[in-house]
Amino acid sequence: MLVDSHCHLDHLDLAEYQSNLSDLLQAARKRGVGRFLSVGVNLESSKKLIALANEYDDVNVSVGVHPLQETRPPIPEISELIELGSHKSVVAIGETGLDNYYDRESSEWQQESFIRHLKAAGELKKPVIIHTREAKNETLSIMRNHANTNSSGVLHCFTETLEMAEAALDLNFYISFSGIITFRNASALREVVKQVPLERMLVETDAPWLAPVPHRGKQNEPQYVVEVAKAVAEIKGITFEEVSEVTTANFEQLFLAGLKV
Numbered sequence: 001m002l003v004d005s006h007c008h009l010d011h012l013d014l015a016e017y018q019s020n021l022s023d024l025l026q027a028a029r030k031r032g033v034g035r036f037l038s039v040g041v042n043l044e045s046s047k048k049l050i051a052l053a054n055e056y057d058d059v060n061v062s063v064g065v066h067p068l069q070e071t072r073p074p075i076p077e078i079s080e081l082i083e084l085g086s087h088k089s090v091v092a093i094g095e096t097g098l099d100n101y102y103d104r105e106s107s108e109w110q111q112e113s114f115i116r117h118l119k120a121a122g123e124l125k126k127p128v129i130i131h132t133r134e135a136k137n138e139t140l141s142i143m144r145n146h147a148n149t150n151s152s153g154v155l156h157c158f159t160e161t162l163e164m165a166e167a168a169l170d171l172n173f174y175i176s177f178s179g180i181i182t183f184r185n186a187s188a189l190r191e192v193v194k195q196v197p198l199e200r201m202l203v204e205t206d207a208p209w210l211a212p213v214p215h216r217g218k219q220n221e222p223q224y225v226v227e228v229a230k231a232v233a234e235i236k237g238i239t240f241e242e243v244s245e246v247t248t249a250n251f252e253q254l255f256l257a258g259l260k261v
């Protein structure tokens with residue numbers, strides 16, 4: 001079994017599935033994808049996802065406000081995040097983080113929002129899902145100052161350097177790779193995949209964005225996490241089964257272990 005550790009089920013175009021999310025999930029299940037973590041990008045989306053999680057046993061959700069926003073909403077209050085994050089179907093806080101690649105202008109908003117998400121996650125003792133792009137030092141310094149390293153979390157859709165990955169691993173965080181590792185120009189990132197221990201790795205699609213090879217240019221779907229796991233196996237010179245087994249165990253350890261008590 002495989003897990004898509006990061007997708008946005010409320011942002012998919014379901015035309016190919018006659019507007020039926022269950023059919024899209026079923027297509028993924030048929031290929032061995034047995035669990036989905038659907039990640040919130042703003043407060044409305046987070047509320048929608050909490051309702052969605054009630055419909056499907058194999059869908060977990062997170063709540064948070066993405067660092068990139070078309071129009072900047074007010075920075076979420078820690079209390080709002082804690083209230084939404086307390087729902088039992090919510091396994092994580094995020095996605096949050098810093099993105100200087102697409103938006104350098106809003107860095108103050110992003111930093112304050114990131115800190116509030118980390119504080120809420122720390123209070124709830126739930127892991128945090130971090131988006132980071134071209135903001136290595138700022139991201140790490142905020143993590144060092146504000147992250148709860150017991151409940152930790154993940155740097156998702158990782159595209160940064162090995163040095164950054166190692167710093168996050170030192171803080172007890174996991175590293176998640178997406179379809180970007182299949183892109184022709186991503187050889188530096190494939191080197192990072194080689195070095196990050198499988199025991200600390202997750203796989204994801206970030207669907208509907210970033211479809212892996214050979215589906216580039218199409219809408220990404222959770223079932224394509226199979227292609228991501230295959231790429232990890234090839235890069236590391238191990239079997240697809242081993243990648244599936246270990247990354248699934250990692251997912252359960254990070255996101256589900258706390259729920260069993």
Ligand SMILES: [Zn+2]
Nearest residue numbers: 095131156157
């Ligand atoms: Zn992201």
Ligand SMILES: [Zn+2]
Nearest residue numbers: 006039095206
């Ligand atoms: Zn995302």
